[in-house]
Amino acid sequence: MSAYQGFRWLQLWHELIGRRSGGDLVLVVGERDGEPVFIWPFGVWRCGPARIARWLGGKYNNYNLGIWALEELSTANSKRVMKALREIAATAKIDSYELINQPEVWDGLRNPFMCLSHTPSPSNSYRLDLxxxxxxxxxxxxxxxxxxxxxxxxxxxxxxxxxxxxxxxxxxxxxxxxxxxxxxxxxxxxxxxxxxxxxxxxxxxxxxxxxxxxxxxxxxxxxxxxxxxxxxxxxxxxxxxxxxxxxxxxxxxxxxxxxxxxxxxxxxxxxxxxxxxxxxxKQLDLGVGEERYKTSWCDPDPLFDSFIPITGTGKLYARLREMRQSVKRSIKNNPALWQAIKKARKLRSRAGL
The missing domain is CATH 3.40.630.30 (Gcn5-related N-acetyltransferase (GNAT))
Structure with a gap:
């Protein structure tokens, strides 16, 4: 797990921010032979007609990973992960999952959600081995x-x-x-x-x-x-x-x-x-977003987003969100365009708009 999946961090986030936005808690414990092997701290929000599951912590989390037993993290596969997501969706009435800012690798182990359909996040995080x-x-x-x-x-x-x-x-x-x-x-x-x-x-x-x-x-x-x-x-x-x-x-x-x-x-x-x-x-990371002070010390730590539809309504929502993230990624990967947007923001701020 990362620091962003700590109990007290997510508890405070939900009490102060998440609950105010209308999110329902969906805390998932996966067990094997009676022993917990993962905990996925989800919340579900209504977006129009769809019920969308996201990691608790939202944009405040630079990393979203869930909490894993090491043996499960190293052996989980797409069939097992997708089966669990479908079972959760049936119980919690979820139309689609929107799982952003997930690390490709954590502690040298591949993230099991990489086994499912995913796209690169608009920005990387940055990590330094100490x-x-x-x-x-x-x-x-x-x-x-x-x-x-x-x-x-x-x-x-x-x-x-x-x-x-x-x-x-x-x-x-x-x-x-x-x-x-x-x-x-x-x-x-x-x-x-x-x-x-x-x-x-x-x-x-x-x-x-x-x-x-x-x-x-x-x-x-x-x-x-x-x-x-x-x-x-x-x-x-x-x-x-x-x-x-x-x-x-x-x-x-x-x-x-x-x-x-x-x-x-x-x-x-x-x-x-x-x-x-x-x-x-042993490690230090500087969070999401490209900045010179990050690249001067750290290496990119690639992140990915998963938009996983379960129902027909969820498919439409997932497709629209995937397209939006793709546009955002294209803008951030175009230095000239990204600089122009940042300049326009500054001008608008100075004009008081």
Missing amino acids: ERDFEALYTRRRSSRSRRTLRRKRETMAQSGEIRFIHGTDKDSVLRIVEALVEQRDARAHAVGIPSIFSERGALELTRDVLLDGLTCTEGPLMQAHALEVDGIIRATYVGGIYGERYSCFLNSFRDDELTASSPGEQLLHDLIEFSCEGGL
Whole structure:
């Protein structure tokens, strides 16, 4: 499983966001010889005349995998998976499944849903294999020129005041980081002409509550908060989930001010990767979407979407959603067109439209 399939994460998401959107819980446990071998945390939403099953967590999850026993993950096949989906659909009156942002491979094992009809997701995620020796990793992943540039920017940043890497380990530090995260994400969203994630009801409470829970929870996936502070001001933030030996970035942000040219977000990412290496983590991912700071450190981690119809009504819905995702993927894979769309968003935002 990934951090996004943790019980408390999905429980909070459902209480604060999912239930408000009218979703019904469909929590599936698959058993073999009386022992659970998978848990699929689904919800079902009505879309027009169709009832559509999706992973709980929706767009908040960078990865949707379900929860698998390792032996089942390595042996499941299309016949068994499809049989289970049909049985679930009959019980929960599901017309179609819409299962997005699924990793092709997890922990070196192929995702069983790859056995079924699927299409590439519009964007990849990005993953980095870590090691204890951060300096060796840094030297291998980043060129000498980029390392010199980052070091020079850090020296310039230090002229403005003390630089501190903050790991939110108490309520006050977590709430301070969340406040900076919201302010910086809202400002950035306005600048580029897109809605902020925190404009959705429940998003702030979800982020805050799961972080505060992580301060006292002793089992299961946790979300942690980190920040880069310069001269007493938080200039960049990262919030991510940790499960097993993997860190998964959920949200990040940077402050647009006089230190922006010194790349506070990139400085914090450097420190976070070093912190993760020293903590013994084996992998780190930076979530969905193509950005230069991701590709400078990480390798693409391909994702796929499954639109699996069960009924005639479901077939029409699945086909339309598949076409929409295909158009979105084509746009994002066309750099000139994607840049034009981002420029149009900025212009519209500046015009107040």
